[in-house]
Every structure is written in C-alpha cells, then in structure tokens.
Amino acid sequence: MPDNHGPYLIRGARPLGGDPVDLLLRDGTVAQIGNDLEVPEGVQVVDAEGLIALPGLVDLHTHLREPGREDAETVETGSRSAAMGGFTAVHAMANTHPVADTAGVVEQVWHLGREIGLCDVRPVGAVTVGLAGAQLSEIGAMADSAAQVRVFSDDGKCVSDALLMRRALEYAKAFDGVVAQHAQEPRLTEGAQMNEGCVSDRLGLPGWPAVAEEAIIARDCLLAQHVGSRLHVCHVSTKGSVDIIRWAKERGCDVTAEVTPHHLLLTDELVEGYDPIYKVNPPLRTEEDVLALREGLADGTIDVVATDHAPHPVEAKETEWSNAAMGMVGLETALAVVQRTMVDTGLLTWEQVADRMSAAPARIGRLDGHGRGLSESGPANVVLYDPAAPVDVDGTAMVTKSSNTPFRGMTLPGQVRATFLRGVPTVLEGKNA
Amino acid sequence: MRHLLSTGDLDRDQATLILDTATELAQVGDRSVKKLPTLRGRTVVNLFYEDSTRTRTSFELAAKRLSADVINFSAKGSSVSKGESLKDTALTLQAMGADGVVIRHSASGAAHRLSHWVDGSVLNAGDGTHEHPTQALLDAFTMRNRLGTLAGLRVAVVGDVLHSRVARSNVLLLTTLGAEVTLVAPPTLLPVSVGTWPCEVSYDLDAVLPKSDVVMMLRVQGERMNESFFPSVREYSRHYGLDGERLGRMPEHAIVMHPGPMVRGVEISAEVADSPRCTVTEQVANGVSLRMAVLYLLLGGS
Numbered sequence A: 001m002p003d004n005h006g007p008y009l010i011r012g013a014r015p016l017g018g019d020p021v022d023l024l025l026r027d028g029t030v031a032q033i034g035n036d037l038e039v040p041e042g043v044q045v046v047d048a049e050g051l052i053a054l055p056g057l058v059d060l061h062t063h064l065r066e067p068g069r070e071d072a073e074t075v076e077t078g079s080r081s082a083a084m085g086g087f088t089a090v091h092a093m094a095n096t097h098p099v100a101d102t103a104g105v106v107e108q109v110w111h112l113g114r115e116i117g118l119c120d121v122r123p124v125g126a127v128t129v130g131l132a133g134a135q136l137s138e139i140g141a142m143a144d145s146a147a148q149v150r151v152f153s154d155d156g157k158c159v160s161d162a163l164l165m166r167r168a169l170e171y172a173k174a175f176d177g178v179v180a181q182h183a184q185e186p187r188l189t190e191g192a193q194m195n196e197g198c199v200s201d202r203l204g205l206p207g208w209p210a211v212a213e214e215a216i217i218a219r220d221c222l223l224a225q226h227v228g229s230r231l232h233v234c235h236v237s238t239k240g241s242v243d244i245i246r247w248a249k250e251r252g253c254d255v256t257a258e259v260t261p262h263h264l265l266l267t268d269e270l271v272e273g274y275d276p277i278y279k280v281n282p283p284l285r286t287e288e289d290v291l292a293l294r295e296g297l298a299d300g301t302i303d304v305v306a307t308d309h310a311p312h313p314v315e316a317k318e319t320e321w322s323n324a325a326m327g328m329v330g331l332e333t334a335l336a337v338v339q340r341t342m343v344d345t346g347l348l349t350w351e352q353v354a355d356r357m358s359a360a361p362a363r364i365g366r367l368d369g370h371g372r373g374l375s376e377s378g379p380a381n382v383v384l385y386d387p388a389a390p391v392d393v394d395g396t397a398m399v400t401k402s403s404n405t406p407f408r409g410m411t412l413p414g415q416v417r418a419t420f421l422r423g424v425p426t427v428l429e430g431k432n433a
Numbered sequence B: 001m002r003h004l005l006s007t008g009d010l011d012r013d014q015a016t017l018i019l020d021t022a023t024e025l026a027q028v029g030d031r032s033v034k035k036l037p038t039l040r041g042r043t044v045v046n047l048f049y050e051d052s053t054r055t056r057t058s059f060e061l062a063a064k065r066l067s068a069d070v071i072n073f074s075a076k077g078s079s080v081s082k083g084e085s086l087k088d089t090a091l092t093l094q095a096m097g098a099d100g101v102v103i104r105h106s107a108s109g110a111a112h113r114l115s116h117w118v119d120g121s122v123l124n125a126g127d128g129t130h131e132h133p134t135q136a137l138l139d140a141f142t143m144r145n146r147l148g149t150l151a152g153l154r155v156a157v158v159g160d161v162l163h164s165r166v167a168r169s170n171v172l173l174l175t176t177l178g179a180e181v182t183l184v185a186p187p188t189l190l191p192v193s194v195g196t197w198p199c200e201v202s203y204d205l206d207a208v209l210p211k212s213d214v215v216m217m218l219r220v221q222g223e224r225m226n227e228s229f230f231p232s233v234r235e236y237s238r239h240y241g242l243d244g245e246r247l248g249r250m251p252e253h254a255i256v257m258h259p260g261p262m263v264r265g266v267e268i269s270a271e272v273a274d275s276p277r278c279t280v281t282e283q284v285a286n287g288v289s290l291r292m293a294v295l296y297l298l299l300g301g302s
C-alpha cells in the first residue's frame, strides 16, 4: 500500500456525533482537530459531511477460523470483514484446529494478522488444553509470547469444572489476564437446540434453559470475587444474567460482560421456520430478554458489544436444524445493529457507543493504542459512519468468506464509509481500501 | 393446502374436510376392487430416514389405492445413508418429478426444510419430537367413528408428552375440532411451557380417568429412566400405566387408544391392549383411509 499512507484530512465529520470538525491524520496519529483546517501539500481530503467519527472499534469476540477452517474464514478475510465493520482491532477466539492453547499457535495467528495489516488481531488463548476442560494450558507462555495474550477463553465450551475455573481465574492474575467464560452448564444443555420456552416446546426442539447460563455466571462471579480476579462473561443472553451481573458489580466483583448485536435485536420466534441461519450459541432468547439486555448495556451492567462473529460455510446451514452449525457472522453489521437497537431508541449516545465498542473492550483486553478516543496526538484509529444510509442486508455481498447473517433481508439504518488503522485507510468510500 | 407439515396449520373446516373425505374413501377399502384412478400418473415418494415399516406401508397402500406411482426412498442402502444432505436428496426428488414427498425424519423441522427445496407437496410423516399430523388425523377419525362427534369430547393423552410428536399434533388438532384435551404425565415428561398450551394438565391419572371419553396412551421408552425422567419403569407404570383396574374406572363408553407400537407391561397392560375397548388395530386400518384422504386433497387437484 505505497500511496495510501496519507496524510488524510477528514473534512466535516462529527466526532462522537457532536459538531462537525476536521481531523488531520498524519504519521499514525490524529495530528490536528479543528474547524476549516488548511489542506497541506500532498494531503488527501476525505469528505465526511454528515458522517459520525468514532474511535476504531474493538471486538472482544470473533472466530477467524484460521488455522483449520479456512473454508469458512481466514485471518485475511476476517480482517477485511472487520475493517468493513469499522473495527481496528479484533480478538480471535481459540477454538481453531489446532486449538490456540500454545505460544506457537497464538503467535502464528498474531503474525498472520500483522502481515495482513488490516486490523490488529489479538489471539485469545485457550484456558484448558484442547478446550477439553481438564488441564490448564500454558497461560504464562501465551502471555509472554509475541502475541501478548491477555484474554483467555475456552469459548464454544464452558469451563464447567468449578475448581479448574477457580485456578484459571487465580493463575491468569499473574499476567494481568482475564478469563472470558462461555457460560453454559453442560449437563443442562445436552442436545439443546434453542432457547427453552414456548417456541421450543411447540417446535419440538430440545430446550436450552436460561438457568444453564445464569447458574454458571452466578458461580463465576462468586469465584472471581473470592480470589480477587477479573472475570469477563461472553455473550450474555438472558434477563436473569443481566440481573446477576448487576448484583455482582454492586457487591464489588471485578466482572465485565459483553452482549452480541444479534441478542440485542433478534428473538427465538425466528426459529419458527426451522431455518438454521438463526441457530446460535447461546440461542436467541425472548423479547423480554432482548429488552433487558438493551437496558443492561445502557446502564453499564453490560460493558461491551462483541460480535461473536462465527462464519460457517453454506452447507453447514443448508441442512436440518439439529445437524446445522451454531453461529452467525456479525462484523459488518454490528455498528448498524447497535444504532438501530440502542441509538435510534434513545438508549445510548454515540459517545456511549464509542465506550461500549471501543474504549471498554480495549480496556478489558489490555489493548494499547486502541480505545483511546479521538484526541490530538492520539492514535489515528478512526471509523466514519453514515447513520442515514439504510442498507438491505445481503450475506453474499459481504466481504467475510461466509454469508450466514441472521439480518439477511432486513434493512439496517447505516453504513461504515471509512476505517483508518493508525492513519492508513482500510476502508474508503464503503469499500476495502 | 399445499403441504401438510403441522396440524396447527389446519383450520376447523380443512380438518373436517379431511375426515369427511376419509369417511368416503373408507368405503373403497370395503369394495372388492380397492383401487381408484384418482392419482394415476402422479408420483409419490416415501422418504424415510427412520425405520417405520408401519407408517411407510400405510402411506404406500394409501397411494397405491389411489393409483399413484410409489417410490420408496429409504435411508438404508441409498445415497442418503452415505451422508448425502437432505437438500441434495430433495434436489434429486425434484429432478425425478415427485408430485408428493412423504417424509419421516428424526430431526424436528425436517419436513419444513424440505418444503423449501421441492416444488411438490410435502407430507410430514413424523419429524423428530415435533409433529406427526396424519397420526393425529387418524386418531380424530377413529374417535369420531367410535363416539360420533369430536366437539366437547374429553380426551386424556397420557405419557411422554415431552418427546411425543403424536401428542403435539393431537393437542393442536383436537383443540381445533372442539375437543377438550388433558395431558397426563409426570412433570419431567411435560414441556416447561405446557401451561401456555390450549389444554389441561394433570399429574394424576386416576383423577382424570373417570372424566374421560378417550384415553390415549403414549409409548414410553424405558431408556428415559436412565435420563432421570422417572425412577424406574415399575414406578412409572404404577402411576401412569393403564391396567384392567384403571380401565374399570373409565366411563363405560370410553375408549383406549394407542399410536403404536405398544410396550405391553409399561404404559398398557396386555389385558387392556387386547380389550375390545382398545382401538389400536382400528387405528391402523383407519390410517390407510385417512392417508388416502390427505394424498387426494394435496395431490388430486388438477
């Protein structure tokens, strides 16, 4: 990318939805912010009238599938997809083949991300060897590696053994790490296919009770507080979970939590036609849960929005419900879904969106150079977003290698127009630069 | 009506039309020449992913009595068992020009999925723990034949409701037809949201029996015991099994039904199974007429 390193002058963008200003991006930083900035020699001007400027988004939870499932996604296609969604950093979950449970695998993923250079890829390390839930993986080696892993998770599987979870929480403390728990009591969810309730009972699909999530969250909050460790709860999906996390925070537990865009918008009623495009773990819940999640995100009980971007090849979804894979792609629609569910409803300001989608996830992941807001001499990680550009969602038109979007056929209110990673555009005019 | 996927899709008129048509077609079975030319030139595919000789044979006989060409596409020994996806199988059937596909599958919703991939009519012959519409229709047909009417009829459905596609289809259909359904089971074998279903629920079979016109016993698999749904087969049958003594507590006109196959000694005693008040074999015979009616109504239009 020889000639797109800038500098760039962004003309008339509205930082955090505020009044329009110009931003000069030079040498990887925001060099100047002000009105009617002069255009220095050799600067490329980006007209951003009407666009909202946000700090580059940070995703705590994606599945980039490499190594092992390059048919679904690669670090490269995932990075492109992330950039299209306005992300400048993403965490890549450990459930690859092989599992990211050694320094070698996390460094491989980290190097791939660096070479591609479209977005900072932070590997997540597995908590247990092979995600088997039996033996701690070498958390220290992964933390000390070039990848500098700080988030550890067996995501896809729950660290269900209470003693092992306690040890993981304690051990990760030495490296300022956080254990991100996929809260799913395994016995209560054997063969589970969708949220347990009226719809599952009618459809004859084995139910996934809310208590299977809530019981683990309650246990883990108590454990984390007991040993004085940081706990992060992945993809909170029920009202009860929000209540428990609110209670845990009140009593001083160092817990953070994330919610996915799809859990902020979609309900289990969509399963009615048995289309596995709506099959996901944790499952889509009820309207009551959706409203509680939005409220929790608004009042800060839930700290971040994370996509749980989970690409799958077509054949994994074009099948009977019970045979289909769980998961949905989400990077390219995240910001628009948050606008629709949180901003357009008056629950969050753009400033708060920047907190939930950039500052807070960067803080939880201990990610330097991201989530620092838009300020002079700060890193030039910027996303320009048009909140008034409705788009009809079409999975096949996305840049992710897969197309399993549950928002297919819906109209979302806005689009990312440009993304800058350290002053270099990864997306311009709504296309990968 | 293009497909028959769920009895919940049928309104009262449609359901009644099916039963009335079955009544007419039942007379064909009594004739010496049992065939009607109605579906001549039409192709019906039986796509069975689960072994069920009874249901498959019933559909086959029904289609043949209407002069349709019948292809049996069973999971065993075909490309289906070699990992071919349901979608690819659907495309194959489509290419063969199937006018109707009768599908039995262990996955709930398989019939729904199939209906998106073929142009012909899809007939759900049992999908996982979801529904079994023709079973419920033949049950209703049997009740109407025996007791004259369905409106106001008190029907107890007893047993493993949670895993029963027969129960789901029956609750929806019988409610539509004006019957009053009571589900009887231990709480472990009832769905958690059963309180929202259009029926009554009881844990006490003995309390329900005297007020029932029909007692439908569902099959209970002994393996459920290993999953802690109940402590032992003996305790289950003590509480929810139908034996001669309990039969004696039912009103004299009341009948005993069972979708088969029965597990004698678990949910039903041999004495009850062999009693003239038990309609099991009648249900089998009615199944053919009822399935003829459904095939006729789905495929018979020009």
Ligand SMILES: [Zn+2]
Pocket: A155, A156, A157, A182, A234, A235, A281, A282
């Ligand atoms: Zn997960």
